Amino acid sequence: MFLLNSDDEPPPCADDPDLWFVDDGTLKGARVTDHVNELIHLAKDGCAVCPYKTPCLQHALENGEYGIWGGTTTDERRRERRRMARRAA
Numbered sequence: 001m002f003l004l005n006s007d008d009e010p011p012p013c014a015d016d017p018d019l020w021f022v023d024d025g026t027l028k029g030a031r032v033t034d035h036v037n038e039l040i041h042l043a044k045d046g047c048a049v050c051p052y053k054t055p056c057l058q059h060a061l062e063n064g065e066y067g068i069w070g071g072t073t074t075d076e077r078r079r080e081r082r083r084m085a086r087r088a089a
């Protein structure tokens with residue numbers, strides 16, 4: 001969950017934070033069942049309409065957060081960080 005200021009409108013993840021942390025940072029292969037995938041997509045749908053999506057994603061990329069942040073999973077951000085590192089090299 002990401003807020004710029006405490007008086008900002010609560011983001012969609014504030015209603016059900018556990019849903020955004022169904023991705024506990026270890027999801028790979030067989031652990032990503034259809035049910036887990038469905039939950040991840042529900043969280044991503046919330047992120048898609050969130051006014052904090054861009055700064056939320058930036059925060060998660062910079063701080064190595066796990067869970068769904070800015071519409072991305074932990075694994076997707078790992079891959080994005082690797083792409084960014086390759087581009088910077």
Ligand code: SF4
Pocket residue numbers: 001002003011012013014020046047048050051052053054056057068069070071
């Ligand atoms: S982009 Fe997603 S994880 Fe980030 S504050 Fe919004 S709803 Fe929460």
